Amino acid sequence: MSEQTLIKEYPGIISEIQKEIKRLENDVRVLNKLYVILDILHDVTVAEVMKKHDISQGTVYNWIREWNEGGMENLKRKSGSKGKSKLSEEQFKILDEIILNEELKTAKEVHKAIKDNFEVDYSIRQIERIMKKLDYSYTKPYKIYNKMPKDAKELLKKT
Structure with a gap:
């Protein structure tokens, strides 16, 4: 087929x-x-x-x-109530290339790259939104406890 x-x-x-x-x-x-x-x-x-x-x-x-x-x-939604982006569309394209070339993985890394390259300061939450806009997936990290048994995944699957 x-x-x-x-x-x-x-x-x-x-x-x-x-x-x-x-x-x-x-x-x-x-x-x-x-x-x-x-x-x-x-x-x-x-x-x-x-x-x-x-x-x-x-x-x-x-x-x-x-x-x-x-x-x-x-x-109705007030015109201008949505804040204007501090970065232009062209800068977003450049940022996308930076993320790919430097293999940036976290919002903190992207935050630093934006600060260094464009001298613009966003909150980490806004960086997450920007990454989503650029079609990057974002998941929050989870803790791995040191007291967790070695076979925790298998035990979890059984229950």
């Missing part, structure tokens, strides 16, 4: 899809807020709204406050 390509790929398609998903997610958030406002306008109690939409009381009141302060436009 031969392998069949299900989706035609082209350069940049993954980042295009991710951008579109992000845009649609924001639209869904606004839609959810509007459903809550509509329920309140139809005299549904806050407790019922919380249960129906699975949100907290504080969230309901925040969305009501946003609505009262500026209507539908105020419920």
Whole structure:
């Protein structure tokens, strides 16, 4: 049986899809807020709204406050509320090459490389997001206890 390509790929398609998903997610958030406002306008109690939409009381009141302060436009994501990146797209490409060439494995190593090469300081959490954006997987390290039996993996499999 031969392998069949299900989706035609082209350069940049993954980042295009991710951008579109992000845009649609924001639209869904606004839609959810509007459903809550509509329920309140139809005299549904806050407790019922919380249960129906699975949100907290504080969230309901925040969305009501946003609505009262500026209507539908105020419920939408504010332009510029997403912080501008300190690195340009070109610098991200250079960073990607640095990570590959220097075989950087940890967020701390990437943090140091960004500081040294671009004189920009990010938090470790933001470095993890940047690595994810550049399609690097990231897993948190786990402890290996010195008192752990040598055959711990086998014992775990049995249970």
